[in-house]
Amino acid sequence: MVRLRSHVFGDWHAGDGPTRPLVDPATEASVAETTTAGIDFAAALAFARDVGGPALRALTFEERGALLKEMSRALHAHREELIDLSGINNGATRGDAKFDIDGATGTLAAYARIGRHLGDTRWQLDGEAEKLSTGARYVGQHVRLARPGVAVHINAFNFPAWGTFEKIACALLAGMPVVSKPATATALVAYRMVEIIVEADILPAGALSFVAGSAGDMLDHLGPQDVVAFTGSADTAAMLRAGPGPVQRSVRFNAEADSLNAAVLAPGTAVGGGLWHSFIRNVVTDMRQKTGQKCTAVRRIMVPADLVADVEAALVEELSSIVVGVPTEKGVTMGPVATAGQLRDFRAGIALLAEECDVVTGGADPVQGQGAPAGKGFYVRPTLLRVRDSATAETVHAHEVFGPCATIVPYDGSATAAAALVAKGQGCLVSSVYADDRRWFEEFLFAAAPWNGRIVAANEKVADQVLPPGMVLPNQVHGGPGRAGGGEELGGIRGLDFYTNRVAVQGDLGALRKILGAK
Numbered sequence: 001m002v003r004l005r006s007h008v009f010g011d012w013h014a015g016d017g018p019t020r021p022l023v024d025p026a027t028e029a030s031v032a033e034t035t036t037a038g039i040d041f042a043a044a045l046a047f048a049r050d051v052g053g054p055a056l057r058a059l060t061f062e063e064r065g066a067l068l069k070e071m072s073r074a075l076h077a078h079r080e081e082l083i084d085l086s087g088i089n090n091g092a093t094r095g096d097a098k099f100d101i102d103g104a105t106g107t108l109a110a111y112a113r114i115g116r117h118l119g120d121t122r123w124q125l126d127g128e129a130e131k132l133s134t135g136a137r138y139v140g141q142h143v144r145l146a147r148p149g150v151a152v153h154i155n156a157f158n159f160p161a162w163g164t165f166e167k168i169a170c171a172l173l174a175g176m177p178v179v180s181k182p183a184t185a186t187a188l189v190a191y192r193m194v195e196i197i198v199e200a201d202i203l204p205a206g207a208l209s210f211v212a213g214s215a216g217d218m219l220d221h222l223g224p225q226d227v228v229a230f231t232g233s234a235d236t237a238a239m240l241r242a243g244p245g246p247v248q249r250s251v252r253f254n255a256e257a258d259s260l261n262a263a264v265l266a267p268g269t270a271v272g273g274g275l276w277h278s279f280i281r282n283v284v285t286d287m288r289q290k291t292g293q294k295c296t297a298v299r300r301i302m303v304p305a306d307l308v309a310d311v312e313a314a315l316v317e318e319l320s321s322i323v324v325g326v327p328t329e330k331g332v333t334m335g336p337v338a339t340a341g342q343l344r345d346f347r348a349g350i351a352l353l354a355e356e357c358d359v360v361t362g363g364a365d366p367v368q369g370q371g372a373p374a375g376k377g378f379y380v381r382p383t384l385l386r387v388r389d390s391a392t393a394e395t396v397h398a399h400e401v402f403g404p405c406a407t408i409v410p411y412d413g414s415a416t417a418a419a420a421l422v423a424k425g426q427g428c429l430v431s432s433v434y435a436d437d438r439r440w441f442e443e444f445l446f447a448a449a450p451w452n453g454r455i456v457a458a459n460e461k462v463a464d465q466v467l468p469p470g471m472v473l474p475n476q477v478h479g480g481p482g483r484a485g486g487g488e489e490l491g492g493i494r495g496l497d498f499y500t501n502r503v504a505v506q507g508d509l510g511a512l513r514k515i516l517g518a519k
């Protein structure tokens with residue numbers, strides 16, 4: 001059995017307490033074990049802060065970018081091995097595993113390019129010097145400097161590769177050392193990726209630490225220049241955000257939480273047309289990909305009442321072709337959910353939704369996965385529901401079922417009503433809208449956009465190019481207001497902001513030109 005180790009103080013530590021098993025969700029067989037008991041987390045943070053931080057801050061953006069490029073290459077060289085591990089510990093099909101792993105290497109490569117673009121400097125000027133007195137010499141210049149602390153990354157179980165390395169790319173390029181903590185249940189892929197990077201000896205000592213399991217008392221030891229970038233459930237985010245670090249010591253805290261993302265079909269969309277197909281394809285992709293375990297997946301489908309029957313028929317036809325089973329089995333197109341807890345939550349969530357919805361297809365009954373030992377594995381059916389009364393339904397806007405599950409919410413076809421339904425989710429990572437009428441789209445956009453981190457808008461002209469809304473791109477911001485956590489990650493160069501402090505330096509223009517390059 002593989003024993004996961006933590007990489008702290010520049011070395012590997014196996015921990016010395018009772019271990020937690022990691023299982024293959026397709027068969028429930030144990031595949032690894034881990035513990036972080038016995039690790040001195042205060043010392044681990046101090047090592048990152050005091051050894052990794054100065055080493056990274058001494059490098060230019062270009063040099064840090066070159067490290068990211070090397071990391072991307074080293075990981076890509078192990079792509080097949082990582083795809084296999086993702087199948088074993090995440091229940092991911094080959095396609096789902098590639099989505100996660102290529103997302104990680106692609107994001108590292110994208111931030112390597114940003115480093116090259118930022119060039120031979122260690123800070124970012126923010127705007128130009130502004131005159132502060134009647135003379136020309138006394139000016140104020142804003143500058144962004146790497147925080148002299150440590151970035152603690154806490155990740156969710158569903159994207160052990162991409163989720164881990166999109167955060168790492170931004171922090172390292174900004175000049176902050178990282179302590180990365182995966183979700184324990186699916187830590188195998190992230191563990192192997194960090195192991196590959198350590199073996200390749202790419203990073204300065206202390207730049208990247210890894211905690212293979214529980215965070216113990218680590219967050220109690222955070223100081224004023226440290227940051228926490230969290231991804232996971234809204235409940236855990238709320239608990240950690242209220243801790244003494246963020247509240248008493250102003251530890252910067254970013255949350256990427258769960259979200260009831262919407263796909264909105266505008267009225268008058270031609271059934272069977274290009275826009276229609278884009279809508280159906282994207283909803284089905286979001287339900288099936290990663291067994292619906294994507295924070296950005298469509299959960300609510302707003303459909304004009306007169307199109308509901310056609311949408312249901314098209315979605316049922318597509319969903320019925322999904323084959324559920326062991327991801328490595330020939331013909332299987334959707335693996336299990338990742339853990340026994342997720343299976344329990346999925347079933348309970350459908351039962352809750354069924355109080356105000358009809359089940360159109362799927363449901364919470366046990367499923368025998370193709371190729372799985374009888375009764376084993378955490379398999380679920382792709383499940384489509386329809387709200388019985390959109391005027392009174394509440395749960396559909398409040399409860400995220402984290403799996404291949406989405407609910408149709410009929411509406412009257414007005415842009416205002418569609419946007420109001422989107423807003424009932426209290427903040428989404430992304431909503432997609434399929435509308436060819438520009439006026440309708442404009443009205444929807446201004447009402448709905450502030451409730452989202454991202455809007456994916458399709459019309460007939462771009463219907464064949466629009467990416468599924470669940471796909472997060474390194475050059476576009478990821479995050480969302482309210483319930484989605486109120487955070488922001490990625491967005492190209494914007495992703496560095498979280499790891500830097502903006503300082504207004506007021507002084508002599510001549511000196512600031514020489515020291516900072518002020519203009």
Ligand code: NAP
Nearest residue numbers: 155156157182183184213214215232233236256257258295
């Ligand atoms: P979770 O149960 O909230 O756990 C998230 C992370 O928090 C895990 O690494 C967990 O570690 C850690 N954690 C829990 N309690 C902690 C504590 N007291 N101190 C420090 N760390 C602690 O969420 P999950 O089940 O892994 O993820 C599913 C949820 O994440 C879904 O709701 C999904 O929508 C959301 N998600 C959001 C995004 C986004 O970008 N917005 C992306 C992916 C997923 P252990 O595993 O060791 O307990």
